[in-house]
Amino acid sequence: MFLEPIDFARMYKEHKQKTVFKGKNSGDWDNKSKEMAPRMQKSEYVEDFISRMNISKEDTVLDIGCGPGTLAIPLAKKVKHVIAIDFSSQMLEQLEAYAAREGVKNITTYHIGWEDDWSHLPQVDIVVASRSIEVLDLEDALSKMSSHAKKACYLTYKTGGSFVDMDILDYIGKKIITKPDFWYIPILLYKEGYLPKIDYIATKDASVKYSNADEFVTSLIWSLGSLDDEQQEKAKEYFELYVENRQDSIKPTFWAFVAWSCEK
Template sequence: MNHFTFPVRQARRSAAMDDAPIDWNEAWQAARLRAGKRSGKEVWDRRAPSFARNASASGYVERMLELMRPEPSWTVLDVGCGAGTLAAPLARRVRAVTALDFSPRMLELLRERCAAEGIDNVAPVLGSWEDDWAGLGIGSCDVALASRSLSVPDLRAALLKLDAAARHRVFVTAPVGDGPIDRRVLAAVGRGYVPGPDYVYPANLLRQLGIEAAVELIAVEGVRQYDTLDDAVERLRWMVPEPTPEELARLRGWLARELSPRAGGLELCPRTFHWAVISWVPARGR
């Protein structure tokens, strides 16, 4: 597995800026605003089926489980669990998983998966980062996890909420650079790309909060195999927020040129990117 310890980068500051320390929470909010980040539940309800397929096809789950090394006695809180990308495989290795998500469709897919695979120790909970977790019946846990779900306005509040919930360990993952965004897709439809905040922001904010976190990278490959041209369009359109009919037509045309027949389906030239896995011992364990 490709994973290694990686030093936290520092943000660039112009010579004209003073020596005041960066407020990494404010920097996170500004970067999200520039990139036009959206995280409404309606967006995720629409993305749920294709997201579930993409997440399970990348090799991400196996690498995360190797890093987490789950123990049979653990209780895990999976915040932003989606359709069970990690909640379901974790449930086979730990005592219980509380799976929190604000998308009803994601939780519906999670329930269907658990029923199909005979998993009975996952408790789906409809809720968000901003909700009162105690009011939702969520208590403390051994491990708190936020896997690719840090799309929040207030990063400091989210990190501290995870820290307060866990007894043993906290894991969060964030993209490195562009992460899963494929600039070829945006170029194909005629859109520019404004990078959003990546792992540097939570890693440095944790340091600013006095929390010593480990940062390791895992390499995953973007989805490369598709059943049909329609399947490829559906699984890649999420990168283009609110696409117009013209943009979808351009995406289809580009894919028709770029996809190659392979093993009964279609293949796109592979692209490898990285996720940063940031973990630390919470306050109750320090």
């Protein structure tokens, strides 16, 4: 494929280690769970994701990084059984509460993450990873997905290399090293003999509202890790100029939807 062999798995790791967008730990997501659950559990994104899947009522599904049940609950209504795993115990509590409200009983949860031992998990028909594959070892994560799926795998990964709009970063003077973009995924899958299909889901989350400039700054720090005093003041200025009265006209976020067959 290339004149000289390229180690894309190693390249991804090196890029991931240098990016400003560091992975969150389970405690971070525990603290975010109650705030995020309502808007994640009901969104057009869910319909867009599921509409791209080939599923039947007899299928079993593994949902990795399931969060508060964003996909697990709707999928449970369409398939035989869902195994939902997440390294945030509070996210799993939100999922279980959501399942109870919806009368869904065909979900089994496990408090484990990407890096944990999955040997006790059964093989399933379908594996999904919705916006959750922010891992250091991408090659291993994709291998885990493929090895647990009898039929197919589906995942989404943010395009563009940044969780924050580049216009905001330019305005506040925040220089970043972007995160690895989605194209690593199809390359690594192709290397292992899979023929992945790529599509894109656009989301425009109007439910994310900032009541004041401080909330806006806090959200930026959550994504970026830190802002100095001058950058925080510029962020507040940006909020007042471009966000405060225009929150219904936010730019869409694009997610690469990657699908591949695991059938031999």
